[in-house]
Structures are given as C-alpha cells and as structure tokens.
Amino acid sequence: MKPDSDYLVRRLRLRHLELLVALAEAGTLRAAAARLHLSQPALSKMLSEIEAGFGARLFERRPQGLAINALGKAVVYRARVILGELARGRDDVDALRTGAEGVLRLGALSVTAVLPRAIAQLRQRAPGARIQIQEGRVRELIRRLLDGELDCVFGAIASESLTSDQLRLLRTEVSLEDELCVLCSTGHPLARSRQLRWADLHTACWVAPPKDTVVRQAFMTAFLNEGLAPPEPVIEVVSSVTVGGVLRMDPALLGTARFEHARDEVARGGVRRLSVSPRMPLPSLGLYTRRSVEAPAPLVHAFAEAIRRVAARTRGRHADAARQSTPPVPLHQG
Numbered sequence: 001m002k003p004d005s006d007y008l009v010r011r012l013r014l015r016h017l018e019l020l021v022a023l024a025e026a027g028t029l030r031a032a033a034a035r036l037h038l039s040q041p042a043l044s045k046m047l048s049e050i051e052a053g054f055g056a057r058l059f060e061r062r063p064q065g066l067a068i069n070a071l072g073k074a075v076v077y078r079a080r081v082i083l084g085e086l087a088r089g090r091d092d093v094d095a096l097r098t099g100a101e102g103v104l105r106l107g108a109l110s111v112t113a114v115l116p117r118a119i120a121q122l123r124q125r126a127p128g129a130r131i132q133i134q135e136g137r138v139r140e141l142i143r144r145l146l147d148g149e150l151d152c153v154f155g156a157i158a159s160e161s162l163t164s165d166q167l168r169l170l171r172t173e174v175s176l177e178d179e180l181c182v183l184c185s186t187g188h189p190l191a192r193s194r195q196l197r198w199a200d201l202h203t204a205c206w207v208a209p210p211k212d213t214v215v216r217q218a219f220m221t222a223f224l225n226e227g228l229a230p231p232e233p234v235i236e237v238v239s240s241v242t243v244g245g246v247l248r249m250d251p252a253l254l255g256t257a258r259f260e261h262a263r264d265e266v267a268r269g270g271v272r273r274l275s276v277s278p279r280m281p282l283p284s285l286g287l288y289t290r291r292s293v294e295a296p297a298p299l300v301h302a303f304a305e306a307i308r309r310v311a312a313r314t315r316g317r318h319a320d321a322a323r324q325s326t327p328p329v330p331l332h333q334g
Contacts, residue, residue, distance in 0.1 A: 105150045108155065112261060114314060146166065168291075173304065174284045175307050176286070183247055183255040184255070186270055191272050213238065214282055
C-alpha cells in the first residue's frame with residue numbers, strides 16, 4: 001500500500017531531511033554520519049524510515065557508496081526547499097523582532113543600473129524591509145534559489161545555461177533587453193569617433209571578460225561575423241567597475257561589457273561608449289522566482305513590481321536611440 005502524506009508528517013522529522021541532503025552531497029553513510037555527528041547505524045535506520053515513508057528506494061546501494069536515483073533527486077530538491085524556507089522563516093522572525101517588515105534575499109549580477117533603482121523604489125514602499133544581496137553568476141544563484149537560500153534572482157534570462165529540470169521549476173519574467181557595449185577612456189584616439197565597425201577595432205588592445213561568459217562570446221561573434229579572428233584580450237576581468245578603472249588609467253585600451261553594466265561607469269566620467277555597428281544583442285535581463293502554486297511573498301511581489309517600473313522607464317528613455325540604430329545581427333552560428 002502506498003504511504004500517504006499523513007504518514008510522512010507523522011514519521012519524518014527535520015533530521016530526516018538533513019540526512020537526505022547530506023547523503024546526496026556526501027555519497028556515503030560514513031561521510032554523512034560525520035557531517036551530522038551521528039552513528040552510521042542510526043543514519044541507516046533513518047534512511048530506511050525515509051524510504052518507507054515514500055514507498056520507494058531513493059538511493060541505490062553500491063560497493064563504493066550510495067548513488068541517488070531520479071526519485072531521490074526529486075525528494076532531495078523538496079528537502080532543500082523546506083530547510084531553506086525554515087531558514088528564511090527564522091530570518092523573518094529575527095527581522096520582525098527588531099521592527100523590520102521582513103527580509104528579501106536577492107541574487108543578482110554585479111553592478112547593474114536597473115537594480116539599485118528598483119531597490120530604492122522597494123525601500124520607498126517598504127522602508128522597514130531588509131534586503132540581502134548576494135552577487136554572482138546566474139547559474140550558481142539559480143541553484144541557491146532552487147535550494148531555498150534565495151527568494152529571487154535578477155540576471156540574464158539564458159535558458160541554454162540551465163538544465164530542463166531547473167527550467168521546469170522556475171518562473172521567469174523578462175524585464176530589459178541588453179546589448180554588447182564598447183568602452184574607452186575619454187583620452188583614447190577613437191573617443192570622438194561617430195561611427196565605427198568591428199573591423200576598425202580588430203587591432204586594438206582589449207579588456208574583456210573570460211571566454212565562458214556570454215559577453216565574451218558575443219564579443220568574439222562580432223568579429224567572426226566580419227570574417228575576422230577575435231582579438232585576444234590583454235586583460236580578462238568580469239567586473240565592469242574594474243574595466244572602467246583600467247580604462248581610465250590606460251587610455252590605450254578598449255573594453256567591452258554589458259550596456260547595463262557600463263551605464264554607471266560612463267556616468268562616473270572619464271569613460272565613453274563608442275558607437276559600433278552592427279549591434280550585438282545579449283540575453284535579456286529579468287527576474288527568476290521558484291514556480292509554486294502559492295503567491296510569491298509580499299516583498300518578492302513588491303520587488304518584481306519595482307523592477308517592472310524601472311525597466312519600463314529605461315525602455316522609454318532608449319526607445320528613440322534603438323529605432324535609429326542599426327538592426328541587431330544574429331550571433332555567429334559557426
């Protein structure tokens with residue numbers, strides 16, 4: 001007979017959920033026992049209780065250890081979410097005790113122009129909110145979102161960087177289109193050029209992100225579409241702040257970045273954006289949340305609304321310039 005959910009509620013405890021996560025990560029009872037400070041016989045009994053509760057084996061027993069199967073992966077995902085939600089509840093309670101309205105745990109790309117404005121708007125609507133921002137690459141932030149460690153992620157909407165299993169568990173909302181941007185110091189010889197093509201920049205000394213980033217791939221494609229071998233950067237760096245700092249110190253260099261990353265650097269002065277055609281589109285920026293039958297938490301909903309308002313104003317400011325620019329060219333497929 002298939003166990004029902006009441007059986008799971010009665011028999012399983014949070015320690016069982018911790019065991020599932022530990023086994024999935026460690027792969028052996030011995031390693032999981034050391035992590036949880038329990039004996040191996042105790043853990044073996046707990047695993048039997050878990051599998052009895054679900055009426056199925058979640059791990060395959062092998063000489064070298066335990067291998068999680070497809071059923072186990074589904075259960076471990078839920079276990080991580082439950083444990084993450086409990087941690088979130090603890091943070092909310094701690095915040096409410098000190099007079100805050102709650103905590104928003106946000107994952108984000110570093111240094112975007114839209115994000116600070118959206119956060120400022122959120123603070124106007126919920127001045128007592130606490131906002132914890134964790135910056136990093138979208139793939140890692142999405143993992144933390146699915147594990148319940150984050151409430152939402154603002155980053156590039158790039159489905160090719162995510163697995164089908166992850167996409168099935170996510171809700172995405174596109175907020176803003178983006179494109180590749182070329183920067184230089186105001187003292188660079190090309191700083192006053194009105195219109196350039198990628199071929200004009202082929203022999204320049206470049207500052208660019210590493211090859212495993214979408215910005216670098218679009219940069220390479222821009223030259224490949226012109227029938228040219230992509231230049232090898234003399235400096236590789238992800239941070240647009242560092243790109244801007246290097247360009248200000250060395251006027252001989254050109255730099256490339258997301259336009260949304262570059263906007264603040266241009267606003268600070270000493271750095272100018274070059275007009276280069278054809279335009280190279282990048283994956284749009286947007287908001288990731290976990291797919292659920294329940295409505296999002298109030299702070300997540302309020303932040304999503306703030307992102308929508310800021311993005312709409314940004315699109316309006318750049319609409320005329322976009323209509324007058326050269327149409328985007330598809331990324332090189334070779």
